[in-house]
Amino acid sequence: MDWADELAARVSGPQVVNDSKTPSGTVHVGSLRGPVILDVITRALRAADRPTTLLYGVDDLDPMDAQALLTPDAVEREMGRPLAHIPDQEPDGHASYARHHAQVFIDTFAGLGIRPDRYYWMSELYAAGEMDPYIRLALDRAERVREVYRRVANVRHPDAWHPLSVICESCGRLGTTIVSRWDGERVYYECRPDLVTWARGCGNSGSVAPFGGRAKLPWNLEWAAQWSLFAVTIEPCGKDLATAGGSRDRSDAIAREVFEREPPINVPYEFLNIGGRKMSTSKGRGAAAHRIVEVVPPEQLRLLFLRPRPGSAIEFDPDGTDAIPRLFDEFDRLAAATAGRDVKGELPAGYEAVFAYSLLDPAGDLAAEAARFRPAFSHLALLEQVAGVDVRAQVEAEKGSPLDVAEAAILDERRRAARAWLATYAPERSRLAVRQDGVPPEAHALDSSQRAFLRALADAATGRPGTPVGGDAWQAAIFAVAVDADLPAGRAFAALYLAFLGRPNGPRAGWLLAGLEPAFVVRRLREAADAAATGAGA
Numbered sequence: 001m002d003w004a005d006e007l008a009a010r011v012s013g014p015q016v017v018n019d020s021k022t023p024s025g026t027v028h029v030g031s032l033r034g035p036v037i038l039d040v041i042t043r044a045l046r047a048a049d050r051p052t053t054l055l056y057g058v059d060d061l062d063p064m065d066a067q068a069l070l071t072p073d074a075v076e077r078e079m080g081r082p083l084a085h086i087p088d089q090e091p092d093g094h095a096s097y098a099r100h101h102a103q104v105f106i107d108t109f110a111g112l113g114i115r116p117d118r119y120y121w122m123s124e125l126y127a128a129g130e131m132d133p134y135i136r137l138a139l140d141r142a143e144r145v146r147e148v149y150r151r152v153a154n155v156r157h158p159d160a161w162h163p164l165s166v167i168c169e170s171c172g173r174l175g176t177t178i179v180s181r182w183d184g185e186r187v188y189y190e191c192r193p194d195l196v197t198w199a200r201g202c203g204n205s206g207s208v209a210p211f212g213g214r215a216k217l218p219w220n221l222e223w224a225a226q227w228s229l230f231a232v233t234i235e236p237c238g239k240d241l242a243t244a245g246g247s248r249d250r251s252d253a254i255a256r257e258v259f260e261r262e263p264p265i266n267v268p269y270e271f272l273n274i275g276g277r278k279m280s281t282s283k284g285r286g287a288a289a290h291r292i293v294e295v296v297p298p299e300q301l302r303l304l305f306l307r308p309r310p311g312s313a314i315e316f317d318p319d320g321t322d323a324i325p326r327l328f329d330e331f332d333r334l335a336a337a338t339a340g341r342d343v344k345g346e347l348p349a350g351y352e353a354v355f356a357y358s359l360l361d362p363a364g365d366l367a368a369e370a371a372r373f374r375p376a377f378s379h380l381a382l383l384e385q386v387a388g389v390d391v392r393a394q395v396e397a398e399k400g401s402p403l404d405v406a407e408a409a410i411l412d413e414r415r416r417a418a419r420a421w422l423a424t425y426a427p428e429r430s431r432l433a434v435r436q437d438g439v440p441p442e443a444h445a446l447d448s449s450q451r452a453f454l455r456a457l458a459d460a461a462t463g464r465p466g467t468p469v470g471g472d473a474w475q476a477a478i479f480a481v482a483v484d485a486d487l488p489a490g491r492a493f494a495a496l497y498l499a500f501l502g503r504p505n506g507p508r509a510g511w512l513l514a515g516l517e518p519a520f521v522v523r524r525l526r527e528a529a530d531a532a533a534t535g536a537g538a
């Protein structure tokens, strides 16, 4: 049984699964772990017949506190204002900065098969008055809130501090205001130039009825208010929020003591580390979610997040490594095991569930999906680099029968992924480079029988009936010459790879040669045979 199924077995009755995110900028691939976990929990609950609603919130009334994605002239004006009130910085027509960045991750979720029943926008909930009861409670119980902060997080707020930020009526900033009094109808606030380091308040002060979107609760209270508003029963969160005295502890205590409701079940999850670095939100190169998504198809990306239990960190270093091919291999291994075939290596606990939850379609036929023919990613990455090769025909030859519609779609997806991988993350050794400028030094390792084979192949290619045309003809010529020379096919192919690629392996050699200029092929066959014969060291 998988961890998500264990969780589903533990709860009863209708469930509300929730998460939310501040749309502050680029989404890095590690940020997708939470949403994938959310989706798997939802699927497990539904499979266990618990009626379940999946919610995803956009915390778009949060103040702008990172200037990286603002145009230079906008920094002074926009820092500290609610994300929902900042104009889109890109000329692509979104209603706000928040809408632009939220759309990027909403699109990414959809591509991963994650479809919340509802997205909610905090700016809209505040404006509609939905948060008003919680604002009133928080202000009425300000002393209790201060006590919770003191006890749970060792944070001492002054006695006049109230848990609310007003949107300054003069400058529109939210991150710079502080409330010092609440009379039951209005709050009294100041917009301070020096309250925070990342934004400068205008110095205005005044009083306002803090309802209907004119003010916002601090994050810990807003989080707890979301739980009450939506009756949330399960909400996973990242390990950084789940530390002792951290954000989750504070919100749990506020839920119980201020809003008088038991907080949802937590499923804390670890980070995804890119090349040993913690990759959570705003830093890093080559780890933007939309870039990874261009290379790794959704089912393999889901597997990346699902294969370890939530409490285990994920090490993922796609740059210049075989991490992405290994992800495909693991997917194929779990598929094979689910289909009842013998596989090498240990299998994770509940591997069938891990495979099932990696699939995009929750209603798919598991046995049929597991049994599909999937060409090895590394093999495709080689084939993609050889001109003129009929990849589908090769793959069908490997399978031994034609691909069905679903398998053909898998092949297309993997071919696109292989090309994208070769163009981005692939290590040099995976790039097939024909050594055009001279015989590779590695070819000096050829022995006399391999040299004789190369020379005989050059002779065959220049004799009757002429140079082979096409991969099949070259492949046939290679086999015929190898048989004549009494050389095992494997050693014949190795000789060709060494002569052209400087390595002992490669794609189907006939297709490699067919993709090259015939005169060059013949010349290189002879040069390699001679170079090896001289035994020159380098």
Ligand SMILES: [Zn+2]
Pocket: 088, 089, 090, 091, 092, 093, 094, 100
């Ligand atoms: Zn936009």
Ligand SMILES: [Zn+2]
Pocket: 168, 169, 170, 171, 172, 173, 191, 201, 202, 203, 204
């Ligand atoms: Zn102001």
